[in-house]
Amino acid sequence: MSVGSEDVKRWAAELEFLACGVTDLAPNAYAAELDAWLAAGRGGTMRYINRQAKKRKDPKLADGEARSVIVLLENYYRHDPAGDEAPAKVARYARGRDYHATMLTRVEQLAARLRQQGAAHTRCYVDTGPVAERELARRSGLGWIGKNAMLLRPGVGSWFFIGEIFTDLPLAPDAPMDTDHCGSCTRCLDACPTDAFVEPRVLDATRCISYLTIEQRGPIPDELAQKMEGRVFGCDICNDVCPWNRRFATDTSVAGYQPQQLLSDAQPNRFEQMTEAEFDAEFGSTPLSRPGLAGMQRNFAAAFAATVPSTRVTPNV
Ligand code: B12
Numbered sequence: 001m002s003v004g005s006e007d008v009k010r011w012a013a014e015l016e017f018l019a020c021g022v023t024d025l026a027p028n029a030y031a032a033e034l035d036a037w038l039a040a041g042r043g044g045t046m047r048y049i050n051r052q053a054k055k056r057k058d059p060k061l062a063d064g065e066a067r068s069v070i071v072l073l074e075n076y077y078r079h080d081p082a083g084d085e086a087p088a089k090v091a092r093y094a095r096g097r098d099y100h101a102t103m104l105t106r107v108e109q110l111a112a113r114l115r116q117q118g119a120a121h122t123r124c125y126v127d128t129g130p131v132a133e134r135e136l137a138r139r140s141g142l143g144w145i146g147k148n149a150m151l152l153r154p155g156v157g158s159w160f161f162i163g164e165i166f167t168d169l170p171l172a173p174d175a176p177m178d179t180d181h182c183g184s185c186t187r188c189l190d191a192c193p194t195d196a197f198v199e200p201r202v203l204d205a206t207r208c209i210s211y212l213t214i215e216q217r218g219p220i221p222d223e224l225a226q227k228m229e230g231r232v233f234g235c236d237i238c239n240d241v242c243p244w245n246r247r248f249a250t251d252t253s254v255a256g257y258q259p260q261q262l263l264s265d266a267q268p269n270r271f272e273q274m275t276e277a278e279f280d281a282e283f284g285s286t287p288l289s290r291p292g293l294a295g296m297q298r299n300f301a302a303a304f305a306a307t308v309p310s311t312r313v314t315p316n317v
């Protein structure tokens with residue numbers, strides 16, 4: 001049986017992915033933008049992006065056996081007022097189990113089906129691969145790049161992850177989405193507390209609370225710490241204010257994104273007393289394991305620096 005793009009999309013819908021598109025292995029049309037971003041130091045200490053730049057600019061180098069890329073979107077949104085209002089704020093995407101594993105397992109289910117139907121080669125990525133995921137999604141017709149740098153989808157918004165299957169199946173590519181649905185809106189640019197956008201669609205990661213709390217090693221500069229307002233892991237502001245999300249966000253059907261208690265309980269400062277073993281037991285399978293215990297202690301100290309004069313965090317924050 002020969003597999004076509006429509007078959008793949010039908011199977012993706014059966015697995016309850018939000019959307020599925022197909023693209024080819026052509027070079028990244030925004031390679032120059034990636035180079036400029038890296039050259040300006042916008043990626044800070046995320047040196048892995050420099051190391052992977054060639055592959056990010058040319059998907060063929062990421063996977064020489066593939067002939068098509070299937071791009072999948074996975075809704076992770078859950079109405080969660082307790083998490084939204086918690087004094088210690090964790091970004092929405094990180095309130096459940098580690099999304100890499102949750103989504104990758106589901107992407108691999110689709111890849112297994114492709115192999116049953118004749119694919120000899122499938123390689124799956126969710127966030128961890130040397131590929132420019134937003135650009136692959138844009139050019140497979142799944143959305144446009146908003147002024148907040150996110151991939152947004154008409155009628156959906158941006159509360160989703162992006163994953164891919166590189167495969168040797170020769171699938172018909174979708175037409176890219178080249179339209180801009182932001183119009184004259186600038187809400188995300190205006191709302192960013194650290195002025196991290198150099199211009200629309202260009203984020204200086206070194207000023208972004210998401211980078212500072214998850215990726216950066218070492219202390220968070222005071223000037224930026226003053227703007228964190230309780231954000232101890234990631235930041236959702238430029239997504240929260242977007243009218244597309246306000247209008248269209250709907251709860252995901254995927255159980256793995258169910259918010260866990262995490263930090264929305266009564267003891268938001270408990271990292272102060274925690275041992276490494278306790279942290280691993282409680283947070284080892286969540287995204288909070290990336291900064292680790294020392295990183296979370298640093299984040300709390302910074303996030304409450306405006307209200308707590310010392311580096312110790314008091315119980316009533
Ligand atoms: C490094 C990284 C970060 C960094 C830097 C983010 C950034 N904007 O560059 C930090 C730690 C700050 C970060 C934060 C977040 N991230 Co992040 N991150 C990544 C990662 C690993 C690489 C991104 C990258 O290469 N950045 C460098 C810039 C230059 O590339 P880019 O953003 O991909 O932009 C491409 C296009 O926009 C295009 N382009 C550039 N200019 C222009 C102009 C026009 C007009 C057009 C059309 C295109 C275009 O060129 C670039 C590629 O060549 C990707 C996964 C991946 N492998 O791609 C996830 C990823 C982008 N992150 C994701 C998420 C969810 C987040 C957060 C929401 C998490 C949070 N709540 O804290 C925030 C959002 C912050 C924001 N507004 O971007 C999702 C985004 C899903 C989506 N709907 O877009 C991804 C795709 C992970 C995933 N698999 O789902 N992230």
Ligand code: SF4
Nearest residue numbers: 192208209235237238
């Ligand atoms: S995630 Fe927060 S800090 Fe980063 S660009 Fe968006 S609003 Fe600014």
Ligand code: SF4
Nearest residue numbers: 146147182185188242
């Ligand atoms: S807030 Fe406005 S400008 Fe920013 S991404 Fe959403 S629609 Fe575009």
